[in-house]
């Protein structure tokens with residue numbers, strides 16, 4: 001081989017490995033879903049890949065010259081309209097929640113596909129991508145992998161729903177690993193086991209019944225001739241889930257499921273704004289940080305719940321910092337400071353912090369754990385009840401039900417977590433364990449992304465479960481066969497017994513005949 005040829009081959013390889021074109025899509029209009037993937041977009045673009053990312057919260061970082069963001073921020077309007085329903089109706093009823101969630105996602109994604117920049121991307125003949133990285137709570141955007149004939153990595157910003165695990169061929173067990181929107185953890189009682197099994201069946205039914213409608217959406221916005229959305233997601237090469245075996249329930253995973261683990265979004269510390277720093281420095285007794293995240297708004301709390309919280313706060317010897325989305329909080333006690341936006345990660349790093357009161361968003365809890373802050377949880381919806389139950393079962397804090405809590409129970413929980421050193425000790429222990437790993441979550445995600453690029457997919461790691469029809473996977477034919485064999489055996493046995501009895505009766509009666 002001539003030197004020139006070697007050089008050519010090398011340069012082709014170089015371009016391929018180090019300059020892939022990646023399409024990233026995170027359709028969910030929720031800040032926490034978006035920030036979970038930002039470090040990945042940043043890192044991949046810095047490594048020389050060309051990224052186009054469809055996001056509802058662009059980073060707009062001019063220094064990232066290899067990253068193009070298509071802004072889908074308008075999706076929040078529809079999302080916020082439906083969010084109240086999701087929180088109120090979905091609070092105690094996981095089936096209602098999943099139905100509303102799927103319907104809402106469907107509507108949001110259709111809006112996004114109509115957007116002119118997205119349409120331009122779909123219909124640009126010269127456009128191509130080597131890889132699609134798509135958030136997987138809903139299947140429609142996977143049509144992009146067919147459009148660009150490229151391998152796909154699916155991702156979730158929380159642990160994946162059981163239905164998603166099934167689609168990549170990862171066995172799921174409703175009792176060992178109940179779905180992420182069910183609040184069950186540890187050992188399930190009989191009632192919980194029944195609910196978990198039924199939930200798996202019914203949520204799958206909801207999901208499947210949406211597919212024909214979504215196939216029409218694909219036809220409308222991508223064109224004719226696409227395979228069905230039942231087929232396309234089966235080609236997913238890898239699934240990145242934002243879970244880890246320390247905080248989440250242990251789960252057996254196939255090699256195509258990568259637990260990229262939490263904490264990727266943790267930032268280096270920045271100085272606090274001056275007035276905030278002064279306020280926290282002066283909190284000699286310590287302070288409590290209270291935030292319900294970005295989906296649940298503190299301002300949406302019922303008047304009753306808000307009064308319970310305010311009265312409890314007024315009787316505590318601590319300063320309270322409350323992320324509150326309105327300018328004015330009626331009846332605000334002296335020791336409470338409100339603000340619409342707060343640099344949460346830097347607040348967790350302040351030495352005077354005593355406690356974090358949270359709705360149980362995964363990203364917020366990761367920030368608290370890694371910064372050694374114990375918690376009191378008040379969950380509302382989605383994976384929050386599960387996260388809070390896991391937090392309590394790990395001894396990192398206590399939980400309260402916003403429907404039943406009163407001033408006394410609220411105060412009691414807060415004081416117990418602050419004054420009993422057990423909780424802080426457990427938080428430190430869990431943070432230690434979570435950080436002791438061969439590579440960080442971000443490094444793991446980048447490595448596997450480039451692995452999929454190098455091998456143009458991961459067909460060789462595909463789960464054999466994907467090739468099995470349902471009746472084989474659930475052993476229906478084997479069970480049917482066993483029932484048949486046992487049935488036949490029982491029938492034969494009964495027949496033989498009957499025959500023997502008949503014979504006995506016959507011989508018992510015969511001598512009588514002889515005597516006559």
Ligand SMILES: *[C@@H]1O[C@H](CO)[C@@H](O)[C@H](O)[C@H]1NC(C)=O
Pocket residue numbers: 018019045046047048049063064065066
């Ligand atoms: C952009 O990608 C090129 C290679 O394609 C790389 O050399 C460069 O460092 C990247 N720049 C930034 C700012 O990410």
Ligand SMILES: *[C@@H]1O[C@H](CO)[C@@H](O)[C@H](O)[C@H]1NC(C)=O
Pocket residue numbers: 099100103
């Ligand atoms: C969800 O969408 C389906 C079909 O469009 C509809 O029949 C159902 O009523 C919707 N459910 C809710 C809770 O909006």
Ligand SMILES: *[C@@H]1O[C@H](CO)[C@@H](O)[C@H](O)[C@H]1NC(C)=O
Pocket residue numbers: 120124125126127128
């Ligand atoms: C189509 O895609 C190519 C390749 O990315 C790009 O250079 C071009 O500007 C795009 N055309 C339009 C009309 O967006």
